Amino acid sequence: MTTTTSYELQPLTTLxxxxxxxxxxxxxxxxxxxxxxxxxxxxxxxxxxTPFLTENAVSASTDGRNLYFCPAFSATLDDKERxxxxxxxxxxxxxxxxxxxxxxxxxxxxxxxxxxxxSMLLKLGISLPSRALLFPTYxxxxxxxxxxxxxxxxxxxxxxxxxxxxAALWAHNSSHMPDLGLIGLWRRRAHxxxxxxxxxxxxxxxxxLAR
Numbered sequence: 001m002t003t004t005t006s007y008e009l010q011p012l013t014t015l016x017x018x019x020x021x022x023x024x025x026x027x028x029x030x031x032x033x034x035x036x037x038x039x040x041x042x043x044x045x046x047x048x049x050t051p052f053l054t055e056n057a058v059s060a061s062t063d064g065r066n067l068y069f070c071p072a073f074s075a076t077l078d079d080k081e082r083x084x085x086x087x088x089x090x091x092x093x094x095x096x097x098x099x100x101x102x103x104x105x106x107x108x109x110x111x112x113x114x115x116x117x118x119s120m121l122l123k124l125g126i127s128l129p130s131r132a133l134l135f136p137t138y139x140x141x142x143x144x145x146x147x148x149x150x151x152x153x154x155x156x157x158x159x160x161x162x163x164x165x166x167a168a169l170w171a172h173n174s175s176h177m178p179d180l181g182l183i184g185l186w187r188r189r190a191h192x193x194x195x196x197x198x199x200x201x202x203x204x205x206x207x208x209l210a211r
Contacts, residue, residue, distance in 0.1 A: 009052040009061075009068050009169070019051040022074040026067075029083050037124065039196045043090050046189060061164035062089045064098045064178045064186060081129045084121070085162055088132075091117040092166055094190045095143070096211050098178040100167035103147065108156050110165040112146035123201045131162055140203065187211045
């Protein structure tokens with residue numbers, strides 16, 4: 001994960017012109033999903049798009065209720081990267097990544113979660129930008145399997161992520177900590193998404209049912 005030790009996300013009470021422009025892009029991506037990938041249109045409605053101010057190097061994250069993004073960072077993304085990032089954060093919620101086990105390396109766990117989510121996005125037909133993390137030899141493997149495999153990585157610190165892991169938010173700010181009700185709610189939403197089969201690949205449907 002990022003080396004930042006604190007994540008102070010300050011939602012914008014008054015949107016700047018840049019925040020308005022970037023928010024419109026994220027909203028338009030959701031509308032497009034409703035027509036092209038209904039399961040993403042369904043899942044996206046459960047997170048409120050929330051532009052924020054930060055003094056730290058925070059790009060985007062989610063606490064299971066809000067999808068936080070920094071307008072200045074968003075403005076640096078092309079369409080492919082922005083669409084991917086929103087889908088990626090939504091699927092962190094679907095995958096159950098709002099919490100994290102007590103692991104020796106939070107950074108390796110973040111990488112493993114990113115790989116798990118990105119495998120699902122690829123199966124859904126969502127394009128992965130060049131900066132998206134994926135370990136092809138472990139495509140489709142669970143986060144815990146990838147985490148264990150990464151213990152043999154010679155330089156895991158060289159691997160980076162576009163987002164901040166959800167658990168990193170509440171690890172530094174308890175206001176973002178998910179309650180059991182929210183975790184259970186996302187489990188039910190994952191099962192709801194599985195009902196989109198055969199419109200979604202069987203691998204994705206099975207993943208959702210296993211949450």
